[in-house]
Amino acid sequence: MYIKRYSTLVLRIALSLVFFWFGINQLADINSWTSLVPEFVKNIMPDTTVILINGVFDTLIGLFLLLGLFTRIVGLIAFIHLVPIAINLGYSPSAVGILAWQLLHYHYFSQEVIN
Numbered sequence: 001m002y003i004k005r006y007s008t009l010v011l012r013i014a015l016s017l018v019f020f021w022f023g024i025n026q027l028a029d030i031n032s033w034t035s036l037v038p039e040f041v042k043n044i045m046p047d048t049t050v051i052l053i054n055g056v057f058d059t060l061i062g063l064f065l066l067l068g069l070f071t072r073i074v075g076l077i078a079f080i081h082l083v084p085i086a087i088n089l090g091y092s093p094s095a096v097g098i099l100a101w102q103l104l105h106y107h108y109f110s111q112e113v114i115n
Helices: 002-028 047-067 071-089 093-114
Strands: none
Touching: 002 047, 002 071, 047 071
């Protein structure tokens, strides 16, 4: 009973901290992340701009999830946000980790919608 009661809260906080951490790291050191921007995106806008936007986006997702604001909508946006990132990374340990986070998102949403 205790685990069921707090598991979604712990999962939400953990997911929020991961997004918040990635967002802050992207904003603190933009140039370290530019190698991850796909070439076709670099043709549309500068890679530093993409990282800046993504860093703000990830930070806001983390903040909203941490505060429990609009969790279903923000979680769904976060889930969708991770899909092109995982596709861009291809089959690698990073992409497998992102897939694991996506599955956790799915689990969280199914619990939130059901309860």
